[in-house]
Amino acid sequence: MTSGAGYRAGFTVIAGAPNAGKSTLLNYLLGEKVAIVTSKPQTTRHRILGVLTRSDAQLIFWDTPGLHDPGRTLLNREMMSRALAALADSDVILWVVDGLRRGAGHATAVNVIRQNKNRPLIVAINKIDAAPNKSIILPLIREIEVAVSPRAIIPISARTGDGVNFLVAEIKKNLPVGLPLYSETALTDQPERVIAAEMVREAVFNLTSCEIPYATAVTIDAFETGIGLIRLSVTIHLERESQKGIIIGQGGLKLKQIGQAARLNIERLVGEKVFLKIFVCITRDWTQKKSTLLDFGYGDK
Ligand SMILES: Nc1nc2c(ncn2[C@@H]2O[C@H](COP(=O)(O)OP(=O)(O)OP(=O)(O)O)[C@@H](O)[C@H]2O)c(=O)[nH]1
Ligand SMILES: [Mg+2]
Structure with missing residues (x-):
């Protein structure tokens, strides 16, 4: 059954610096590879829709190009505008942060997230599977709390799925009450x-x-x-x-x-x-x- 009292449905944008693991997370959430993943930044160039239908909620995700200073290339400016448009269209913002390093784009991401304060913000600190010990992410967590006061900060591994259930539960809580927007069998808009x-x-x-x-x-x-x-x-x-x-x-x-x-x-x-x-x-x-x-x-x- 995919409806009933208290059913929630809405859009969550997966945003963050290039290479943070956004597309890896989308693929993990859907259980299918719909977005390509590489070790190089700025892999994703489109916004990619992914639908996760549960018995009590439909979570619709937008995977987006990494937030970065686009410089003068028209392609990069187009990619940034895709990401910004998806942020503006979403009910919930999921900011994926690389827990291991603050690479190029982190500062841009902080600014963009700050400029979109009018929506519930959840932060996923990613790649904890590769952290030598969990305490290394504590300074990052404190810094993010001060910078953007999110509703929740959840350490995850998009690669192994560690923490992803908590993340889904937190997103669900912040979605509007409403009927599913896509069919139960929908997975992605990418042919x-x-x-x-x-x-x-x-x-x-x-x-x-x-x-x-x-x-x-x-x-x-x-x-x-x-x-x-x-x-x-x-x-x-x-x-x-x-x-x-x-x-x-x-x-x-x-x-x-x-x-x-x-x-x-x-x-x-x-x-x-x-x-x-x-x-x-x-x-x-x-x-x-x-x-x-x-x-x-x-x-x-
Ligand atoms: N160890 C580890 N590596 C990860 C994890 N998630 C992603 N990666 C790696 O990080 C790199 C970037 O992953 P992507 O999913 O392409 O990152 P992205 O945020 O979509 O990057 P852009 O599309 O360039 O913005 C790849 O080499 C992934 O395998 C994780 O949870 N743990
Ligand atoms: Mg990507």
Whole structure:
């Protein structure tokens, strides 16, 4: 049953500095990989919806791009505006903080959270599985209490799930009373083919370094379902000719590794064999152009 007196339903934005573990948390909450995760900051570029339906509440999450100083890149400014818009649209703000280090973006995150004081705020101190001892997060907890006075601060591990039940219970308490907003079976707004293309981007993030991940976009050319086989064709867009050789690698080795890593993850996602074809093309300075950002799904019309 998903309704009745006292049923709660509403939107929670998962916000925080890049690399804090927001997408890892969304995936853990849903029990499915709907958002890609890498060890590099600024992995998430969209806002991604995830729905968790329980017998007494429906928790609707927005995973968002990491809060950071966007500088001059149009793509980064677009990413920040996605995150800020999701904050403004939510009933509850869940601020995910890396419990191990205050990396780039922490100060921006504090400022943004302070500017959104009109909504219930819950803080998750993440990555406690990797903390040498639990007391190292105490100064951070004190600092956050003083800076933003949240309703609750909960240490968690998005990787192992430690503390996540407490977090869900705390979010639920702060959601408005109301009927479910999505069907009981809804999981995400991301179509399978989009998650598949994101998995190619994830492989690029994991297997390349320096500016390459940030110069990469992946678009879908074809996603065809056959009998026991999905044919997926994508294009990797890069900004400059010099980046093409790095992605392809000697004798095509790097591209082959990217394809293999992505294909395995996509097969896990779709539960079928996948035939993956990757093209590489130069779309000059795409991170700086409104028109290409729109074409690649990173801008608002
Ligand atoms: N040890 C540990 N690592 C974690 C945990 N949660 C996330 N990570 C790692 O932290 C890195 C960043 O995780 P993401 O989920 O991509 O972080 P994010 O906040 O979504 O990052 P952006 O999309 O770049 O803003 C990855 O290497 C994760 O595996 C955790 O609970 N424990
Ligand atoms: Mg992310």
